[in-house]
Amino acid sequence: MKVNTYMLATSLEEAYLTLQETTENAILGGGAWMKLSTKKVNTLISLDNLGLNGIKEIDGWISIKSMTTLREIETSPLIQSIGKGVLSSCINQIMGVTIRNIATIGGSIVSKFGFSDLIPVLLVLNTRLVFHKHGEISLKSFLESKIVGRDILTEVLIKKCNSPVFFKKVKTTALDFAILNICVSKTEEGFKIALGSRPGLAELAVQSMNYLNQLNTVSENEINQAASMVVKEIHFSSNQRAQKEYREQLAEVYVRRGLKEVLSI
């Protein structure tokens, strides 16, 4: 990435207005993947001095400011109150500590990377995003639309929950991007199943979730049925990491195992 000027914003509004000036201006998140971009940036806007760091609990929700690093989240005791610490075990598998010391939750979400390990987990949790101008929106709506436009993410809200969340990252080595991410939860809102690194952006398996949520009891047969529904409703494709067929196999196997795990059967 080539950078013309670096601006240390003194207020969110200043950062926002500078961002609107031209599409060649950009917000600096953690900067972990800046090197992968060949883009030319006119003004790189830094949010480092805006106090957008920190994790706290508010009324049954965990609030994470957007510039909080992945490492800070991973090691925060507050995070353990969400899905029995699923965010820690997920983030723990994202590259190494050094990169997690710079990568931020805001950057991880707004980049909408297909390879994101974090997004599928946040999808099966109750996650809401707060933008400077647009205000609050669910993560699902943010991923599915472009309504937010060129705004600045300031805060991520995640509902606390006590139930276990299954997360599996299928990968080649510990430093690899996922071949497939599989995430399954059962909370008071019912079952949720998300698949990431399909290799496209993570999605919820809505039909399969609906099927499970209208059942009175879920046993082996229904689990198998739900797992095969996932393969039919979610679109998988091929890239250098795996072919479509293998991703389908993995999805079926791990959705099945995930459902069993969250149901303890």
Next chain:
Amino acid sequence: MKISLIINGQLRFVEVEPGEYLLDTLRKINILSVRRGCDNTSCGVCTVLIEGKPVPSCSYLSVRADGKSVTTVEGISDEAEKISAYFGDEGAEQCGFCNPSLALTVYALKKELIHPTDEQVDQYLVSNLCRCTGYISQKKAIKNYLGDQS
């Protein structure tokens, strides 16, 4: 742009470009233990400590370090010398291109984690790649170092 860095405890003023990365800045001013291996955060040989935390200097903008403390292995030479003895005992040295950054990360680990498990140590050091040793000798050396120092 002119920035100030507290490099290994010493205040230095350095002229940098807005898009310049810390790895280039440090090598430019002759801090040569910080090396370029992959240039995209994956190998670990450019690791430095910013305010005590290990980060990949290849992908960390120099302007972001303005006013901050930057530690390289030159700043922890007593500790590096100790660690090297443990590596020597296990034959874990080999080419050594990655060893200054590994020593630095082990040092940061020791400060951050209390009585870590073997798996926690491996996870902390996972992005310090080594192509020479096959890792096991390094793991033994690091385990012995952490055990003796705690």
Next chain:
Amino acid sequence: MKTVNKSFPSVDGKGIMMGRVAFTDDYALQNSLIVKILRSPHPYAKIKNIDASKALALAGVECVLTHKDFPRIPFTRAGQGYPEPSPHDKFILDEFVRYIGDEVAVVAATSNDICEEALSLIDVEYEVMDPVLNFEEAIDSSHILHPEPEIHEMFPIGFEPLRNIAASYHMHIGDVELSLKESDVVIQQSFYTQAQQHTALEPHTVNAQMDYQDRLVLYSSTQTPFHVRRILSQTLGIPLSKIRVIKPRVGGGFGGKQALHGEMFVSYITYKTKKPSKIVFTRKEVFESSYTRHPMRLDIKLGADKDGTLKAIDCYVLSDTGAYGEHALTVFMVAGSKVLPLYNKVDSVRFHGHVVYTNHTPAGAFRGYGAIQGNYALESAVDMLCRKLHMDPIEFRQKNMMKENETSPIFAIMGEGTEGTAMNMESCKLDYCVKRGKELINWDSIYPHKNVSREKIRSVGMAIAMQGSGIPYIDMGSAIIKLNDDGFYNLLIGATDIGQGSDTILAQIAAEELMTSLDKVIVYSSDTDLTPFDTGAYASSTTFISGNAVLKAAKKMKGLLIEEASKVLKCNVTETDFDGFTFKNTVNDEIINLRDLSNRLTYNEDQKQLVADSSYVGHKSPPPFMAGFIEILIDRETGEIEIENYVSVVDCGTPLNPKLAQGQVEGGIVQGLGMALYENVIISSKGKNITSDFLNYKVPTRMEIKKLVTEFAESYESSGPFGAKSVGEIGIDTPPAALANAIENALGVRMTELPMTPEKIIRALKAKEKRQ
């Protein structure tokens, strides 16, 4: 033995860990011109025109060089014995580019940014040509990579460039067709091995400067400083006497630095401009534009009798050397010569094949050097044969494999492009290695597999391997030992420490023979002005070849010392006793210590400098042997594999520094596991490497490697220094076959293509289900 067979820390380990100036780029002058290469975006094209005027107009650009600036001398970048067994098929720059990443033009400028901008300002007009991207279709393709008339082989290697053949070979012993016909059981299988990248953490790096005598001084991250000096002189026309090559510490080589990569460019630029210059490859350049391992297809047939006697081995190899024929023949040869003798009791053997040109990144030397490819195919095929024979694979090997004091006729027939060298296995503890490894992996309680849960299976697999110790009659190492006042020594060696610890081991050899302590031997290596000749760090040669040279020089020094001491002590040489520190007249018990003797020789009486030198050329290449055993956990529904343990039992003669020898074995094992399971250079249908960084090319991390158990067999090789053989490569050979065998032992599917990814395992399982 006081100093050898002991695990001393590396002599350079502490300083390197403390971040001292050590590696090539650390020695570059701050005002060096930055050199960068414009690389081809096409797999095959003719350069019709290069317009560098805009780049040259840029402030800070020193020069832009194209093929018109360099003498048109065909050469090979391979750093091998001269004349090389590689064809001279490359020009420093050419009007043709033959792979994506091939060199088009070179820029030197005052900064990195200016250099990059200059590269983007060079207009190149290409005539794009049809590439050869499938190595199985290369021979007699209508697209010829090397039609140029000047290129040539240095001696017959089966070079037929107009057929896209860089080298070819055929040998046979006995009548293979007949033996196969007479065998009770025959198996036949093709195996495919992939391109693997060395990924030494230090990228290829060179810098150059003119010294105050107006000589060209090069710091190079190389495995072969003396070959670098020779090739630079031959191609650039700079007198050899005007070039000095210094190899500082090297951040890993593994064969990738057994060639010239940026040396020609910085040398030319500095020699012409008289300004210092440097090049540091980007990681992308290392992946796209240095070397890979030669991908191969190996077609194997084995025949055996019902009682498990192996009768015939037939092997055809097709090897892909990419755009240039560097190490083409020799890597291919090793796939046979350092694999097939493992089974030396067969009636007949045939080994033949072709090494072909394609528009891929050139293949070159890489640890294992063909042996890992050959081992994967042969040791997989042996297990397949055992399955058909209903025979235990370990019993089969014990019955058919090489034993101590035996030989194989292959040694005499297959050499490095020339005839080989007959030899008996004076040291071969392969039987012990197999027996011990079997115990360590707990074979009998796991083989073939155990069900751990509904999903997971535990299984074991194994393979045996051999390598060599240098190339007989070609590889030469030499050493100079100098006595200093105060009684310590300088050991000057051409041998090239690239991280394997040869400086330490060679100093240990000298210290042992001189009966002194290791700190009294100050080692300095790999400087073409100051150290004697050595072919370099390759072919598992340093401990054996350079080590023997050091031992001979130390013996000579000991003789000189005793001679001088006997003069002082006024007795005969035979009456003078020396324990490393004190000389004693055994007749009258008068003594003088080494320190006093050396001070006296330096300052007081009969002053002289004591220097002993020696060189060594091998007359044989005693192979190290090993047995490798793997234990895995495999998920039958996803194919995911966890490596639980890898046991290596190695016969490398006397391990001179057991911990460093263990490091060589284990480093090799993990690179071999990488090749078996994770690493893959993927080339797109357009010929582009799409795995040119560590985010996409997966080398093993410390998380995948949980347990390695490495032991050495008691063994003594009388031709080696203090009984040692070499150990640099042997570790890499067994993992692919051992893992393939473990997978079959778990799931009953045979993986015939590397890497054996979980996805391929599932595909094979599904294909098997369909067949049943």
